[in-house]
Amino acid sequence: RMGFQSFWIREGREATTDCSAPSIFLTYLSQKTKSAQLRIGARRVTRALPAHIAEEVAVLDTFARGRAGLAFAPASRQGVPPAHVHEMIEFVTAAWSADEIRYRGEFLRFPSHTPDTAPRGVSTPEVEGAYVPQWEWGPETPDFLSITPKPHVVHTPVNVEIDDDETLEWAARAGVSPMVGAELPTNEAAERLARYRSLADAAGRSRYEVEPLLERRIVLDGTGDARTLGGSPRDVLNAIRGLRARTAISHFVWRRDRATPMDLYRFASEVQLLLQA
Numbered sequence: 707r708m709g710f711q712s713f714w715i716r717e718g719r720e721a722t723t724d725c726s727a728p729s730i731f732l733t734y735l736s737q738k739t740k741s742a743q744l745r746i747g748a749r750r751v752t753r754a755l756p757a758h759i760a761e762e763v764a765v766l767d768t769f770a771r772g773r774a775g776l777a778f779a780p781a782s783r784q785g786v787p788p789a790h791v792h793e794m795i796e797f798v799t800a801a802w803s804a805d806e807i808r809y810r811g812e813f814l815r816f817p818s819h820t821p822d823t824a825p826r827g828v829s830t831p832e833v834e835g836a837y838v839p840q841w842e843w844g845p846e847t848p849d850f851l852s853i854t855p856k857p858h859v860v861h862t863p864v865n866v867e868i869d870d871d872e873t874l875e876w877a878a879r880a881g882v883s884p885m886v887g888a889e890l891p892t893n894e895a896a897e898r899l900a901r902y903r904s905l906a907d908a909a910g911r912s913r914y915e916v917e918p919l920l921e922r923r924i925v926l927d928g929t930g931d932a933r934t935l936g937g938s939p940r941d942v943l944n945a946i947r948g949l950r951a952r953t954a955i956s957h958f959v960w961r962r963d964r965a966t967p968m969d970l971y972r973f974a975s976e977v978q979l980l981l982q983a
Contacts, residue, residue, distance in 0.1 A: 709979075709982075711742060711743060712959070713735070713742055713743070714745045714746075714747040715747065717747070717753070718750075724748075729762035729763060729766050732774070733765060733766045733769050733770075736774075739773075742773065743773050743775055744766065744774055745776065745777065746776045748778075748783075749776055749777065751778065751794045752784060752786060756794055756801075756809075757816065757853055759776075759794070759798055760797070760801040761854075763862060764853075764854075764857045765855060767857035767859065768855055770858070772857075772859040774857065774858075774862055774863075775862065776862065776865070777866065777885050778791050778865070779867055780866075780867040780869035780870060780873065781869075781870060781873060782869050782870055783869070786813075788876070790812075790814075792866075793809075793813050795866060795882060796809070797809045797814055797816060797828070798864070802853075802857050804830060806830060806831055806851065806852050807828055807829070807830055807853075808820050808824060808828075808849060808850050810822075819847065819849075829850075831849070831850045863917055865883045865884065866882055866885060867885045868886060868902060869887075869889075869898075874898060878902050878903075879905070879906075879909045881906070881911045881915050883918065884898075884902045884916070884918050885921065886898055886899055886919070886921065888921045888961040889933070890933070892932060892933060892935070892949070895920060896953050899918055899952075899954070899955060900954075902918065913954065918953060918954055918955045918956055919955060920949060920955045920959070921958075921959040921961050922960065922961065923935070923960070923961045924942055924969075926939060926942065926969055926973065939972060939976035943976075946958055946977070947981070958981075960973065
């Protein structure tokens with residue numbers, strides 16, 4: 707009712723605000739909300755099979771009627787090579803939009819028996835013979851599989867945190883929406899998002915196909931720091947507007963942590979209204 711447009715639940719067990727199964731919690735929340743975007747944050751590539759991640763988000767999006775979204779944690783925080791995260795994003799987005807696929811990467815294979823001779827990345831079968839439904843294929847796992855259900859909308863939003871240069875450059879070339887989390891200092895966050903925009907422009911990517919996202923902590927009527935926006939509501943408003951001008955972000959996320967309900971109300975009434983004016 708206060709006008710917040712999205713709610714983010716981070717995957718994890720480390721902090722009190724983390725949730726070990728955010729897709730399940732948000733699916734429940736989808737029945738308690740009508741219009742807010744329901745997004746999974748800090749998703750890790752090693753805590754579930756690729757097909758399971760695609761299925762979980764598709765179920766959430768189905769119940770939410772197209773309001774689901776997903777952001778992957780940076781490779782550095784997961785202890786995996788950046789290419790592992792890139793392959794997961796390629797696979798998940800293909801699984802949502804195509805039927806009967808296989809995937810061969812350095813870290814992901816789907817189905818698991820996909821041979822080394824298969825093309826790199828996503829491939830689809832040639833159409834030959836009569837159509838046979840997947841449930842009639844018999845006991846052997848086919849070479850190409852469909853992942854169901856599909857999301858309510860094909861282009862479910864996917865962001866990736868661009869803490870490392872390899873992911874920043876890959877996302878800019880591939881047209882994957884970037885995100886900078888609250889862990890990175892604000893100046894560095896702005897520089898990384900501006901560099902993403904420059905590389906994406908050079909690669910011929912449209913600004914309308916991505917949703918650059920910046921996450922910050924906020925202290926109303928308090929002192930900010932390298933990672934926190936602080937000051938009066940007008941100070942916070944000007945800081946966000948300045949960051950938006952520098953980075954072309956289209957989505958700003960407040961990492962709440964210790965914020966009180968009154969803080970939320972004040973932000974909605976004294977900051978957000980002017981941001982949207």
